Amino acid sequence: MSSPDESAKPDEYVDAVLAVIAAIPAGRVMSYGAIAEVVGRAGPRQVGRVLALHGSDVPWWRVVHADGAPATCHDGTATDHLVAEGVAFRPNGKVDLAVLRRS
DNA sequence: CTCTTGACGCCGG
């Protein structure tokens, strides 16, 4: 075809991920795998890479691991933001997984 | 073009 690249640009994937993260309401958290699944492109690792590149422009603290544990970066900073948003934390230091299941 | 790494996910020991 005339279009040199029929595939979506890599930046488009980034935009999709940022859109999903930005769509996460306060008091809610989404796992990397869940975001990757919603985007339907690549895997959870690329979601982390997008956060590493543009995470500063999105509520990355609402993005947690599949276990409900906060982001590995900014040690403790993520938990502080989540608590401020009203996220229910469990005594084990992870977010309430029940909230993750509820859409 | 090939190899390694990475804000991960899941399984086994």
Place this chain on the structure above:
DNA sequence: TCCGGCGCCAAGA
């Protein structure tokens, strides 16, 4: 409970 290994997809060297 903690650690290591394997898999998935993409970007960097």
